[in-house]
Amino acid sequence: MKNITLLGATGSIGLQTLDIIREHNDEFRLFAIAFGKNVDKAIDIIESFQPKKIVVQEESIRQKLLSYNDQLTILLGNEGMEEISADPDTDVLVNAVMGSIGLSATITAIRHKKQIAIANKETLVTAGHIVMAEAKKYGVDLLPVDSEHSAIYQALNGEHAKDVHKLILTASGGSFRDKKRSELHGVTVNDALNHPNWSMGAKITIDSATMMNKGLEVIEAHWLFDMAYDKIDVIQHKESIIHSMVEYVDNSVIAQLGTPDMRVPIQYALTYPDRLALPASKRLDLVEISTLHFDRMDTERFPCLGFAYEAGNKGGSLPTVLNAANEAAVDLFLKEKITFLEIEEVIADAMAHYPFIDQPDISAIQKIDQEVRQQIYEKF
Ligand SMILES: NC(=O)C1=CN([C@@H]2O[C@H](COP(=O)(O)OP(=O)(O)OC[C@H]3O[C@@H](n4cnc5c(N)ncnc54)[C@H](OP(=O)(O)O)[C@@H]3O)[C@@H](O)[C@H]2O)C=CC1
Numbered sequence: 377m378k379n380i381t382l383l384g385a386t387g388s389i390g391l392q393t394l395d396i397i398r399e400h401n402d403e404f405r406l407f408a409i410a411f412g413k414n415v416d417k418a419i420d421i422i423e424s425f426q427p428k429k430i431v432v433q434e435e436s437i438r439q440k441l442l443s444y445n446d447q448l449t450i451l452l453g454n455e456g457m458e459e460i461s462a463d464p465d466t467d468v469l470v471n472a473v474m475g476s477i478g479l480s481a482t483i484t485a486i487r488h489k490k491q492i493a494i495a496n497k498e499t500l501v502t503a504g505h506i507v508m509a510e511a512k513k514y515g516v517d518l519l520p521v522d523s524e525h526s527a528i529y530q531a532l533n534g535e536h537a538k539d540v541h542k543l544i545l546t547a548s549g550g551s552f553r554d555k556k557r558s559e560l561h562g563v564t565v566n567d568a569l570n571h572p573n574w575s576m577g578a579k580i581t582i583d584s585a586t587m588m589n590k591g592l593e594v595i596e597a598h599w600l601f602d603m604a605y606d607k608i609d610v611i612q613h614k615e616s617i618i619h620s621m622v623e624y625v626d627n628s629v630i631a632q633l634g635t636p637d638m639r640v641p642i643q644y645a646l647t648y649p650d651r652l653a654l655p656a657s658k659r660l661d662l663v664e665i666s667t668l669h670f671d672r673m674d675t676e677r678f679p680c681l682g683f684a685y686e687a688g689n690k691g692g693s694l695p696t697v698l699n700a701a702n703e704a705a706v707d708l709f710l711k712e713k714i715t716f717l718e719i720e721e722v723i724a725d726a727m728a729h730y731p732f733i734d735q736p737d738i739s740a741i742q743k744i745d746q747e748v749r750q751q752i753y754e755k756f
């Protein structure tokens with residue numbers, strides 16, 4: 377029996393992770409959770425799974441939970457997330473919080489040699505050089521939950537990086553894939569949240585629409601698979617059936633396929649190197665689907681993808697600036713304070729103006745992250 381500590385339990389990945397724990401309750405037990413603001417959902421989870429420890433971000437949320445049950449063990453803030461990640465009773469950390477807020481818990485879990493299933497891609501974007509150096513130092517393998525990275529992990533199957541010609545990430549194209557740039561001026565938050573294939577949290581759904589999600593995933597792949605940026609390609613594939621591919625030097629291409637269902641990569645990250653049945657997930661019927669489509673990516677249509685390659689290639693503090701500016705811009709868009717196309721402008725402006733640092737350490741990264749957000753929020 378493995379004890380799971382789940383950060384971001386009330387979110388899209390969090391709830392699907394709970395489906396897997398429920399389905400395989402002879403293999404997994406929920407030990408601890410962290411969440412943000414959704415008290416009602418958290419109470420449902422507490423009633424069903426009885427986690428021993430709970431982390432909330434704010435004292436007011438802690439008080440609400442205590443008024444529901446004053447016997448609960450409730451910790452606070454990032455320190456709380458670090459504490460449950462390091463807890464001797466935690467076997468596996470599933471990091472499914474949204475945003476760079478997940479960074480310190482990831483590093484703490486690595487330092488305590490926990491098995492880590494990582495959905496929280498912003499952690500790897502903002503501080504990939506530090507996270508991967510720590511993982512190497514402590515001998516910890518980060519198991520990807522992100523569907524593309526899970527696909528690549530499976531397609532690599534322990535092969536040597538020197539034999540890889542390219543990683544090929546697939547992109548659905550997001551909510552506005554059939555629109556030209558000139559048609560994006562009046563688009564609404566609801567339009568942008570209407571992803572064609574996946575039901576996900578709001579922030580990542582907007583990232584899919586701007587193509588920043590794929591940009592973040594390029595940087596995530598660079599760090600997870602130690603691959604140069606010129607060996608990471610993105611192609612558009614509107615069905616999201618091929619989750620990603622590895623092209624080898626002998627021109628052989630190995631892809632991982634399946635219906636778009638995040639429970640599959642979540643479960644794989646928990647059971648690796650074994651596999652368990654997942655009856656709730658729909659089997660892939662290629663005859664029923666019949667046709668798959670592929671297109672080249674256009675970075676003029678989707679500038680955010682180009683921003684991410686630029687940040688990844690230049691390195692230093694630029695990926696941190698990119699990520700923080702994107703998190704702030706998406707938040708402002710969701711609050712209807714900026715337009716969809718202004719998301720790109722906000723990110724480009726932050727990347728152009730924030731002073732560059734070559735090898736930022738954790739405290740520099742946290743400072744840059746805060747300052748970039750603050751400067752953006754002051755403007756809007
Ligand atoms: N959804 C998906 O299919 C996929 C998601 N990912 C990645 O997984 C991560 C989570 O995405 P997703 O599940 O969609 O996001 P959601 O917005 O659905 O969920 C985010 C979770 O994080 C919690 N949270 C937010 N802010 C804080 C905070 N400051 N402290 C603690 N917890 C916090 C939320 O709590 P609350 O809601 O209670 O406020 C919620 O539980 C992201 O990094 C995303 O890129 C990757 C691949 C696919």
Ligand SMILES: CC(=O)[C@@H](O)[C@H](O)COP(=O)(O)O
Nearest residue numbers: 522523547548549550584589
């Ligand atoms: C499910 C998943 O992994 C998401 O990151 C997904 O990839 C989003 O789809 P697109 O970014 O391809 O639109």
Ligand SMILES: [Mn+2]
Nearest residue numbers: 522523524593
């Ligand atoms: Mn993905």
